[in-house]
Amino acid sequence: MSDAMISTAIDRIKQEVAENDVVLFMKGTPNFPQCGFSGQVAKILGFLEVPYKGVNVLEDGEIREGVKQYANWPTIPQLYIKGEFVGGCDIIREMFESGELIDQLKSAGVPVKDPRKA
Structure with missing residues (x-):
């Protein structure tokens, strides 16, 4: 994948992370994880x-590769929470x-449901 394609993908990733309080780059969708x-x-x-x-990286190879570089993960x-990379599955x-x-x-x-207060 060319540097220009990765650069464009990273710009799109930055936009998703900036426009949404919580973003999950994932394989599949929230209702149908793959x-x-x-x-x-x-x-x-x-x-x-x-x-x-939820951003399905299986639908976009540029995003799939770009997100790995974006977070160096x-x-x-x-x-991502409020623009900050939090981690992958094990950390979460x-x-x-x-x-x-x-x-x-x-x-x-x-907004979050806190089961500790149930």
Whole structure:
């Protein structure tokens, strides 16, 4: 893939991250994940009732490669909160289990269901 194509993809990634409070670059869609790792993160966000935008990297090879360079992170899924790269599946799962993910979403002003207060 040419540098120009990657550069264009990175511009589009920057726009998605800037325009949406929570963005998940994933394989598949939130309702139909096409990889177990993407499915796990989508399930966590769904459980917490977090409004987010899912970007299906399988539909766009430029985005799929560009997002890896954008975050300097080699794998997908990738979660961004208020423009900040948070991590991939393992990190998100650990943050969810510890409560750190809920706290980060709350501190970013993102609506989230907190099951600790149920």
